[in-house]
Amino acid sequence: MASLINEVLSNAAAIAKGMSITLVEMMSPTVTEDYPDAPPKFQERFRGVHELQRDEHGLEKCVACFLCAAACPTQCIYIEAAENTEKTRISGGERYASVYNIDYSRCIFCGYCVEACPTDAITHGHGFEIASYNTSTLVYRKEQMLVQIAPGVKPPVVHEPVAAGGH
Numbered sequence: 001m002a003s004l005i006n007e008v009l010s011n012a013a014a015i016a017k018g019m020s021i022t023l024v025e026m027m028s029p030t031v032t033e034d035y036p037d038a039p040p041k042f043q044e045r046f047r048g049v050h051e052l053q054r055d056e057h058g059l060e061k062c063v064a065c066f067l068c069a070a071a072c073p074t075q076c077i078y079i080e081a082a083e084n085t086e087k088t089r090i091s092g093g094e095r096y097a098s099v100y101n102i103d104y105s106r107c108i109f110c111g112y113c114v115e116a117c118p119t120d121a122i123t124h125g126h127g128f129e130i131a132s133y134n135t136s137t138l139v140y141r142k143e144q145m146l147v148q149i150a151p152g153v154k155p156p157v158v159h160e161p162v163a164a165g166g167h
């Protein structure tokens with residue numbers, strides 16, 4: 001009889017302990033994200049889809065030095081360089097990236113490219129909705145990653161080449 005009473009008391013204590021934990025959790029603030037009904041909240045350091053930055057004049061910060069591509073452990077950055085000219089200025093340096101691709105089917109979001117960049121041209125944004133059934137859509141081009149010219153910033157003057165015979 002005594003052992004039965006002890007067992008009942010022991011079980012009751014265990015239930016009370018379990019319920020106390022449930023009660024505490026019920027009173028705690030909810031931390032569950034409502035995504036996709038509401039945008040998720042990111043820490044500043046979250047490494048999402050890259051952004052290619054511009055300077056205060058609206059020029060591209062990337063000077064096509066290839067250091068990010070050299071630092072990338074998965075070789076998923078592809079760059080083609082071109083020279084700025086007097087008539088066409090894209091970046092603040094001598095060269096700019098005429099092509100800048102990142103293959104997100106291979107990128108591991110390690111951040112080495114960001115650390116390697118001498119001009120802070122490439123940073124991680126917070127974009128993350130890139131899942132796809134078609135891996136060809138995971139190759140992001142410069143135009144998809146380049147940030148917009150900030151409001152109020154005068155866009156860089158780009159003189160189009162004059163057509164032969166034109167005025």
Ligand code: SF4
Binds near residue numbers: 072
């Ligand atoms: S985050 Fe890492 S893997 Fe992705 S492009 Fe940069 S260096 Fe390469």
Ligand code: SF4
Binds near residue numbers: 119120121
């Ligand atoms: S993003 Fe930075 S490291 Fe990469 S090519 Fe441009 S300037 Fe160089």
